[in-house]
Amino acid sequence: MRHLITGQNNCAPDGASSSNPFGALANAVLGQSSKAQSIKELPGPAVGVPSTSDFSTAAPLSTVPGSENEYKQDQRPLARVTVIQNPVILCLPRTPNCPPQRVLSGVLHSFLASGRAGVPFQPVPVPALGLSESEKQCIRDRSCIMARHILADQPEEYIQAQVNTLLHSLDIDNQMRGPMHGPYPEMEEYWKQSQSALRPAPMHNAADNWVTEFGQQSNNPDDWAHSFEQQFGPNGWASEFEQHQSQMAMGQMGGANMANLAAMEQSRMLAQTLASNNDPKFQLSQGADKWASEFSSEHNQGGQSENWINEFSKLNVTDEWAEEFSGGGFGESYADPWADEFQEQLSASRQSSGASRGVYVFSEMNPYVGHPNPMQEGQELFRKGLLSEAILALEAEVLKNSDNAEGWRLLGVTHAENDDDQLAIAAMMRAQEADPRNLEVLLALGVSHTNELEQGEALRYLYRWLQNHPKYGALAPPQSTDTPYGPDIVREAAQMSPDDADVHIVLGVLYNLSREYDKAIAAFKTALQLKPQDYSLWNKLGATQANSVQSADAVLAYQQALDLKPNYVRAWANMGISYANQGLYEDSIRYYVRAVAMNPKADNAWQYLRISLSNASRADMIAACDSRNLDALQKEFPL
Amino acid sequence: MDSSSLKSAQLLEQLRLHLATDAGKELTKKVGLVYQLNIAPKKLGVDEEIYVVDLKKGEVTKGPYQGKPDATFSFTDNDFLGIATGKTNPQMAFIRGAIKIKGSISAAQKFTPDIFPKPAKL
Numbered sequence: 206m207r208h209l210i211t212g213q214n215n216c217a218p219d220g221a222s223s224s225n226p227f228g229a230l231a232n233a234v235l236g237q238s239s240k241a242q243s244i245k246e247l248p249g250p251a252v253g254v255p256s257t258s259d260f261s262t263a264a265p266l267s268t269v270p271g272s273e274n275e276y277k278q279d280q281r282p283l284a285r286v287t288v289i290q291n292p293v294i295l296c297l298p299r300t301p302n303c304p305p306q307r308v309l310s311g312v313l314h315s316f317l318a319s320g321r322a323g324v325p326f327q328p329v330p331v332p333a334l335g336l337s338e339s340e341k342q343c344i345r346d347r348s349c350i351m352a353r354h355i356l357a358d359q360p361e362e363y364i365q366a367q368v369n370t371l372l373h374s375l376d377i378d379n380q381m382r383g384p385m386h387g388p389y390p391e392m393e394e395y396w397k398q399s400q401s402a403l404r405p406a407p408m409h410n411a412a413d414n415w416v417t418e419f420g421q422q423s424n425n426p427d428d429w430a431h432s433f434e435q436q437f438g439p440n441g442w443a444s445e446f447e448q449h450q451s452q453m454a455m456g457q458m459g460g461a462n463m464a465n466l467a468a469m470e471q472s473r474m475l476a477q478t479l480a481s482n483n484d485p486k487f488q489l490s491q492g493a494d495k496w497a498s499e500f501s502s503e504h505n506q507g508g509q510s511e512n513w514i515n516e517f518s519k520l521n522v523t524d525e526w527a528e529e530f531s532g533g534g535f536g537e538s539y540a541d542p543w544a545d546e547f548q549e550q551l552s553a554s555r556q557s558s559g560a561s562r563g564v565y566v567f568s569e570m571n572p573y574v575g576h577p578n579p580m581q582e583g584q585e586l587f588r589k590g591l592l593s594e595a596i597l598a599l600e601a602e603v604l605k606n607s608d609n610a611e612g613w614r615l616l617g618v619t620h621a622e623n624d625d626d627q628l629a630i631a632a633m634m635r636a637q638e639a640d641p642r643n644l645e646v647l648l649a650l651g652v653s654h655t656n657e658l659e660q661g662e663a664l665r666y667l668y669r670w671l672q673n674h675p676k677y678g679a680l681a682p683p684q685s686t687d688t689p690y691g692p693d694i695v696r697e698a699a700q701m702s703p704d705d706a707d708v709h710i711v712l713g714v715l716y717n718l719s720r721e722y723d724k725a726i727a728a729f730k731t732a733l734q735l736k737p738q739d740y741s742l743w744n745k746l747g748a749t750q751a752n753s754v755q756s757a758d759a760v761l762a763y764q765q766a767l768d769l770k771p772n773y774v775r776a777w778a779n780m781g782i783s784y785a786n787q788g789l790y791e792d793s794i795r796y797y798v799r800a801v802a803m804n805p806k807a808d809n810a811w812q813y814l815r816i817s818l819s820n821a822s823r824a825d826m827i828a829a830c831d832s833r834n835l836d837a838l839q840k841e842f843p844l
Numbered sequence: 845m846d847s848s849s850l851k852s853a854q855l856l857e858q859l860r861l862h863l864a865t866d867a868g869k870e871l872t873k874k875v876g877l878v879y880q881l882n883i884a885p886k887k888l889g890v891d892e893e894i895y896v897v898d899l900k901k902g903e904v905t906k907g908p909y910q911g912k913p914d915a916t917f918s919f920t921d922n923d924f925l926g927i928a929t930g931k932t933n934p935q936m937a938f939i940r941g942a943i944k945i946k947g948s949i950s951a952a953q954k955f956t957p958d959i960f961p962k963p964a965k966l
Binding site: 747754 | 849851854855857858861862864865866867870925929930931957958961962963964965966
């Protein structure tokens with residue numbers, strides 16, 4: 206290993222210092238000192254992370270957390286730490302120019318991973334990264350906060366030591382209070398403490414987001430952090446990253462707080478800019494101050510800001526950052542919105558980034574992986590109305606057989622019923638790849654895109670439905686898909702076959718798109734006469750009525766749907782919407798709560814719940830909403 | 845309103861219908877202000893479509909306001925969508941420069957998600 210590292214001296218990152226940092230690394234880790242020796246002995250059997258000190262480079266690519274690794278829970282820390290710590294070195298042999306961002310990203314990843322896995326972060330001398338003062342400051346402050354968060358259960362000195370180690374590695378002058386401890390003596394002690402404190406997975410993603418985001422922030426247009434991750438394969442970092450991002454929104458304690466902290470840091474830079482710029486902006490923001498507090502109290506979402514604030518004050522941080530923050534005339538209330546912004550940016554970037562659109566993100570920790578017949582299991586669970594369980598089983602199926610069109614299709618349907626159109630689209634796209642002419646899939650894609658307000662796409666899919674239909678295909682004129690395409694042709698088809706429920710459904714969706722709601726309602730009612738037991742049809746009828754402000758009628762239709770399928774999350778959410786749109790906020794709350802109780806990942810419903818709570822003057826329960834405290838909410842708002 | 849490729853246009857259309865209902869009329873009583881929205885498809889300020897949400901009269905129209913709106917917002921399609929659905933905190937968006945505001949700050953403060961009816965899902 207030493208040879209490997211020292212043998213790559215010719216890799217000269219931009220602005221690298223000339224000394225042999227990698228030799229130093231090798232020395233530090235492998236050991237001249239007895240302290241280093243004790244590190245090697247440290248990794249105990251409980252977590253089983255011995256190979257991290259070996260930095261065996263053969264490992265990383267094969268241990269990239271692919272789908273198999275992910276579900277072996279006890280091995281995950283191992284896999285993760287092994288992989289993460291390697292790339293810092295790995296980048297060097299691979300390319301002649303090691304971009305500073307990549308190295309930085311690697312180091313930051315290592316730090317996070319160590320904290321997460323409970324392995325003390327080891328100093329990693331890296332070449333000078335050419336960080337500017339403000340960047341250094343930013344890293345310093347962020348890492349303090351991050352460390353405090355990942356290692357929140359550790360004593361202050363340990364946190365401090367870890368941060369110092371990180372900063373020292375990055376050659377950042379640490380002006381933090383607290384002496385620079387040698388990391389090694391503490392490691393042994395805290396290692397034992399941390400063994401039982403492995404952080405839950407969701408922390409990981411938030412931290413990774415931060416790392417990636419920071420890489421982006423360094424004004425490097427090439428997105429090193431992203432490319433670094435994606436480099437390891439589509440099923441490795443990239444999808445894991447997105448997967449975690451999608452789980453971010455679950456608002457689990459760790460994840461949400463992480464977002465808060467990172468957001469605070471990011472926005473601190475903004476605060477700095479704002480504060481230093483003179484009057485006009487500042488004046489405006491003074492005025493916005495009231496708005497800030499108003500909004501932060503009413504519209505705060507995405508994290509347990511109150512808890513975070515308590516935790517933060519407990520830690521008694523007197524960072525210069527904090528002083529600057531309050532000194533700049535911004536009130537404490539600003540703390541909350543930073544988190545929201547971060548949360549929102551994450552979801553915005555997740556949605557808008559081309560790569561992540563349509564990429565299916567699998568759940569973590571899927572107990573059905575390894576099941577002998579996950580497809581059958583999935584179908585059974587779906588029939589029973591256990592949508593979230595069905596999703597897991599079906600995911601297990603398509604992981605096994607990625608070209609199982611029916612598996613993907615059912616997965617898409619389940620997501621839609623669970624009120625998640627984005628995942629529904631992602632799954633349906635895979636179904637479509639596997640079976641391009643499947644009419645149900647095309648219709649489902651048309652519907653989901655309609656829900657996502659993507660009219661162009663919706664029309665294209667509905668058009669393809671027609672084109673691929675054995676009976677009506679002839680009606681579809683041979684035109685480019687860009688030509689606007691209205692319901693008229695489908696109406697013709699409907700006249701051809703008045704007993705075909707599906708063509709009426711397509712018609713109904715088309716009329717929704719063209720906002721001819723009355724015609725849409727008529728079309729769905731016709732279809733319902735042919736298929737009165739189709740709960741999804743009742744929902745479509747209700748939604749059309751709701752969107753044409755006939756909310757009272759909508760409620761009746763939703764009720765029919767729910768009678769047929771009691772666990773229909775989408776219909777519960779739609780119910781909530783109908784009440785809220787009528788200004789009946791107290792009622793809407795109950796329905797939203799029921800929806801999120803059935804699918805805790807139903808983000809839209811959570812957002813709407815929050816709005817309703819605020820409008821119903823139930824700000825007392827907003828904290829419960831933000832922390833996704835289902836017990837409290839269900840108790841308070843039963844149906 | 846005539847056709848637009850903006851997602852926001854669809855929400856605004858829904859708002860327009862909503863304002864004719866009882867709940868919508870409540871809104872005009874509660875807010876009673878006129879907002880002009882300059883919504884850009886991708887990049888702030890580029891190819892904007894202008895809408896007026898008149899919560900005095902209870903109307904939504906396309907085109908600049910004939911008169912002085914109480915507040916004028918500039919945002920992108922996605923940001924407006926986020927605000928209307930409660931996903932985006934408007935104040936945060938403002939701080940990071942994603943939203944531009946002209947006019948009365950107190951009027952701007954009242955531009956909240958509960959103004960907008962939520963779309964039901966097919």
